[in-house]
Amino acid sequence: MSHDRGAVQGHSPSWGHRLRSAIAARGRLCVGIDPHPSLLRAWGLPESAEGVEAFAEICVEAFVGDVALVKPQVAFFEAYGAAGYAVLERTISVVRDAGTLVVADAKRGDIGSTMAAYSQAWLGDGSPLASDAVTVSPYLGFGALEPAVTLATETGRGLFVLARTSNPEGGELQGARLSPGSPGGVSADQTASVAQSTPRGASVAQSIVDAAIAQNRDGRDTAGLVIGATRGHGLDLSEFSGPILAPGLGAQGATVADLAEIFADSRELLLPNTSRDILRHGPSVSALREAAERVRDEVEAGLA
Numbered sequence: 001m002s003h004d005r006g007a008v009q010g011h012s013p014s015w016g017h018r019l020r021s022a023i024a025a026r027g028r029l030c031v032g033i034d035p036h037p038s039l040l041r042a043w044g045l046p047e048s049a050e051g052v053e054a055f056a057e058i059c060v061e062a063f064v065g066d067v068a069l070v071k072p073q074v075a076f077f078e079a080y081g082a083a084g085y086a087v088l089e090r091t092i093s094v095v096r097d098a099g100t101l102v103v104a105d106a107k108r109g110d111i112g113s114t115m116a117a118y119s120q121a122w123l124g125d126g127s128p129l130a131s132d133a134v135t136v137s138p139y140l141g142f143g144a145l146e147p148a149v150t151l152a153t154e155t156g157r158g159l160f161v162l163a164r165t166s167n168p169e170g171g172e173l174q175g176a177r178l179s180p181g182s183p184g185g186v187s188a189d190q191t192a193s194v195a196q197s198t199p200r201g202a203s204v205a206q207s208i209v210d211a212a213i214a215q216n217r218d219g220r221d222t223a224g225l226v227i228g229a230t231r232g233h234g235l236d237l238s239e240f241s242g243p244i245l246a247p248g249l250g251a252q253g254a255t256v257a258d259l260a261e262i263f264a265d266s267r268e269l270l271l272p273n274t275s276r277d278i279l280r281h282g283p284s285v286s287a288l289r290e291a292a293e294r295v296r297d298e299v300e301a302g303l304a
């Protein structure tokens with residue numbers, strides 16, 4: 001259910017609104033653009049910025065118009081320095097101009113004043129890297145993300161805040177219980193607007209979920225979450241109705257049946273992500289497109 005109060009207040013259409021329209025048109029699958037060196041080799045491309053550029057162009061041709069969202073993993077571009085970043089800039093802008101949403105997988109997170117600069121880079125109108133959403137890390141405190149939340153809210157963009165990641169190493173930290181003396185998962189610098197009440201003894205990841213719930217009370221769904229599809233998350237998502245990016249489908253072992261089970265009660269804005277499992281079908285544009293369409297349709301059927 002959309003209750004886009006922000007639009008009424010004169011902001012851009014909200015991220016939640018934009019996402020719902022994109023999902024209605026093209027389904028909920030988010031395909032990764034991850035030019036791993038091993039994939040460059042497999043596609044017969046050089047391990048250079050030129051190779052990454054050819055890779056990205058093939059992905060754009062294969063996926064734009066067919067899926068609702070693509071997610072370039074910025075590290076694979078960054079590895080080639082300024083030339084790699086130039087390719088990333090062009091890729092983001094071509095995809096967005098064609099009407100497909102771009103989630104920049106940059107996993108940014110810093111003290112508030114520096115976070116403002118990262119936010120401007122990834123979410124600011126007119127920035128060469130401006131995307132529709134960006135992945136962010138809350139481990140300097142959810143409140144430290146405030147500049148990104150504010151800018152994304154103003155510009156109708158979104159954040160995906162790491163809550164329970166797909167990798168096995170994440171569990172120890174993200175599943176750690178808040179100590180009895182801690183202020184319920186709300187850091188001292190937490191802004192009043194996202195203050196919430198994670199009970200002491202709940203997990204760190206749950207405190208991120210609860211902060212996102214509080215943030216999204218304005219109805220704009222700016223604060224999405226990243227929750228891996230590779231295992232049960234153990235989170236209470238009953239009050240979270242915002243976007244959930246769920247990586248892990250395919251190469252990391254998760255299946256559509258796993259998604260249906262793990263996210264049984266939180267499917268409206270669930271965005272399964274898969275990268276290598278589709279990209280392994282390249283470099284043929286038609287084979288990549290067929291693979292993306294197959295997974296997209298499986299996801300739609302499995303989560304219907």
Ligand SMILES: O=C(O)c1cc(=O)[nH]c(=O)n1[C@@H]1O[C@H](COP(=O)(O)O)[C@@H](O)[C@H]1O
Binds near residue numbers: 226251
């Ligand atoms: O934020 C992410 O996108 C992310 C979070 C997470 O918990 N796990 C995870 O795999 N990812 C990203 O999702 C993509 C998964 O790729 P594949 O394993 O190839 O499908 C990679 O770009 C990862 O960096």
